[in-house]
Amino acid sequence: MDTGTHVVMGFALGGLATLDPVVAETTATSQSVLIAAIIGSQIPDIDTILKLKNNAVYIRNHRGATHSIPAVLLWPLVILACLYPFYPEANLFHLWIWTFLAVFLHVFVDIFNAYGTQAIRPISSKWVALGIINTFDPIIFGLHVIGLILWGIGFDPGYTFLVIYAILVCYYLLRVLTQRAVKSAVRRKIPDAEKIIISPTIRFFQWRLAVITKEHFYVARAYKNSIAIFDKYKRIKVPSLPMIEEAKKDKNLAAFLSFSPVYRWEIKEYEEHYEVKFIDLRYRSNGHYPFVAIVQLDSEHNIVSSYTGWIFSEEALRKKLEIIPD
Known part of the structure; x- marks a missing residue:
């Protein structure tokens, strides 16, 4: 899910935690649980910082190790180690429970997106992407905002979010059924x-x-x-041509191929260089396929420039490559 939705989910989980009598009985526990739920709902996405390095590293690692089984178990301990010294009177076990739920919920809802996560690492590095919920879903976000508004004007946060989450369970089931109907329609077509x-x-x-x-x-x-x-x-198999075999060694194309499950390829030959381009077919928008990987090689098949990521115009792509013009 998007960052905004994860934030409101953190607040919601903190509100839901007030139904836990141990959390509700002390201010230290209730405050620390709310803070931990907010942090826990965000911390798996700490790998977003990898985008500052380059797209290849980001694509290979985003929603990878930080969303894995070991991470889901370790993140709550990291948060507790940082937070508990400030709230020594808090109930440590119940603080851990709600922190764990926040981290788990983050990873769990990400599985329902088309992007998915490597949530079952280290058992498997396979991307788990159910393609049921959009990265930003206005209904999910809107229901959380309504819940926060009701909490702000005096409604009981625990029961408010209990009702909202019951509605969201039904919503997820409805999306599952809707997706199945679409798949059936595709098979007929x-x-x-x-x-x-x-x-x-x-x-x-x-x-x-x-x-x-x-x-x-x-x-x-x-x-x-x-x-x-x-x-x-x-559907044409990628040939074992020298320029393609060399291009596959490039970090940008390797990252693209590790992530994209369906793509087509192109080779363009110019006077002094080649271009090897792979195009992800999942994200067509206004007749354009914006998620690509492209590698430029000289006449001796040496890699001289490459890029992977989201590009919405040929001009923007040329600026990213910067080395060899058409």
Whole structure:
């Protein structure tokens, strides 16, 4: 989920914790639990700082180790070690319980996005991405804001968020059923579909689709149970050409290939250099595919420039590469 949603979820969990009689009985415990819930709901995303280094490192690591099983167990201990000295009268066990729930909830809700997490590391490095909830969901965020407003005007925070979370459980179940209906509609439209990759959008009834068959890639959009196919590409295996084999050694392209489950490729040959480009098919927007990896090589197949990330114009891409013009 987005940062704003994780923040309001932290406050909500702090409010929900007031239903715990041990938390409610002392000011030290209730205050420390609220602070810990807010921090715990944010701390797995500390790896966002990797974006300051470069996109390749960020793509390879964001929602990776910091969202893994060991991290979910260790983050609450780190928070307690920092927070408990300021609240020595707090109940340590119940403080740990609610801190753990905050961290766990952060990772759990991220699994429902199309981006996903490596939540089952070290058992497997596979990305778990259910594609059910958009990174920012206005209904989820809005219900939390309503709960915080009700808390602010005097409603009991525990029961308020208990009701809101009961509603959200029903909402998640509804999204699961809606996604299944979309998958069924895709199979009717494209009977030979081998894999269907669904990405939710901010609109409840709209979904982005990338469909893989034995022979083709389809890029489509679903609205309710209606499927509109925008692009169809021949599924061509990436060849073992010298420039491609060399390009795969580049950190930007390697990061892209470690993350993207469905893409097409292009090779362009110019007078003095080659361009190897890989295009993720999941994020079509206004006829454009913004998530790409591109490697420029000289005539001897030496890598001279590369980039991976979100690009919305050719001009912006050239500025990122900076070395070799068209």
